[in-house]
Amino acid sequence: METCATRDLNARMGQNIKDLLDEFPVMGDILKSYGIGCVTCAVGTCALKDILEYHALPDAQARTLMARLAAAMGLGLAPTEEPAGPEPAAPRAITYSAPMQCLVDEHALIKRWLAAIPAFARGLDLESEADRRRALGGVAFIRAYADRFHHAKEEDILFTRFAGGHEIIRVMLDDHATGRRHVQGMQDAVAARAREALAAHLLGYRDLLTEHIRKEDEILYPWMDRQLTPAEVDDLAEAFRQADRRAAPGLADRFAQFIEGIEPSPAARHPA
Ligand SMILES: [Fe+2]
Numbered sequence: 085m086e087t088c089a090t091r092d093l094n095a096r097m098g099q100n101i102k103d104l105l106d107e108f109p110v111m112g113d114i115l116k117s118y119g120i121g122c123v124t125c126a127v128g129t130c131a132l133k134d135i136l137e138y139h140a141l142p143d144a145q146a147r148t149l150m151a152r153l154a155a156a157m158g159l160g161l162a163p164t165e166e167p168a169g170p171e172p173a174a175p176r177a178i179t180y181s182a183p184m185q186c187l188v189d190e191h192a193l194i195k196r197w198l199a200a201i202p203a204f205a206r207g208l209d210l211e212s213e214a215d216r217r218r219a220l221g222g223v224a225f226i227r228a229y230a231d232r233f234h235h236a237k238e239e240d241i242l243f244t245r246f247a248g249g250h251e252i253i254r255v256m257l258d259d260h261a262t263g264r265r266h267v268q269g270m271q272d273a274v275a276a277r278a279r280e281a282l283a284a285h286l287l288g289y290r291d292l293l294t295e296h297i298r299k300e301d302e303i304l305y306p307w308m309d310r311q312l313t314p315a316e317v318d319d320l321a322e323a324f325r326q327a328d329r330r331a332a333p334g335l336a337d338r339f340a341q342f343i344e345g346i347e348p349s350p351a352a353r354h355p356a
């Protein structure tokens with residue numbers, strides 16, 4: 085029989101997480117202790133029930149988490165006979181399907197660029213023609229590799245397999261759009277020789293994409309893999325192979341060389 089507490093909890097499950105965190109800030113700490121970083125997500129429009137689905141905790145952990153969240157919201161649930169489930173001690177190893185692994189591998193090159201951005205931004209002199217070319221090289225990498233190659237695979241192929249207006253996909257699309265505005269800002273800053281504006285867009289892009297890639301690798305792709313049938317995985321893999329064939333030959337190798345050229349030397353990374 086449905087009790088008042090479970091009815092109230094069901095209503096809370098449909099609320100968006102940012103509103104809940106505003107009302108019950110301690111929920112952010114509880115979610116964080118399960119590796120769920122809603123506090124750091126800039127959008128926060130996912131409903132609580134969706135967040136639990138996206139993260140797919142083991143049953144015992146999910147029940148304990150729900151009991152703790154309910155208590156934080158002042159909802160006393162009936163006690164269960166089951167012992168409390170363990171809290172996660174370490175991130176779980178994730179196994180991806182082949183096409184999802186392909187996207188994770190593409191992230192690796194993008195993450196090398198993100199790691200190089202602070203030193204890259206510090207070292208640019210926009211009065212120098214050579215440095216303006218280097219800065220535009222970074223813009224070209226983002227546009228050609230991160231956006232037209234990688235994000236296009238997500239937007240034109242992967243996300244289209246998931247109809248129904250999923251909030252998590254909308255968040256990812258918002259991130260892509262924000263990233264494009266940063267890239268336009270970089271290009272404009274180079275043209276205006278505005279060093280500080282360029283650095284602000286580079287670092288803003290780095291912060292955005294670092295968190296975006298973490299969400300995709302740890303939450304989005306595993307959630308998608310759980311929805312896809314083996315036949316749909318094969319179909320996705322073939323669509324990615326076709327996208328790879330349409331890409332400019334040697335695209336990844338060319339940009340890997342660019343990234344190698346701007347990465348700080350090991351000695352600079354680890355000074356004696
Ligand atoms: Fe993405």
Ligand SMILES: [Fe+2]
Pocket residue numbers: 187191234238297300
């Ligand atoms: Fe991605």
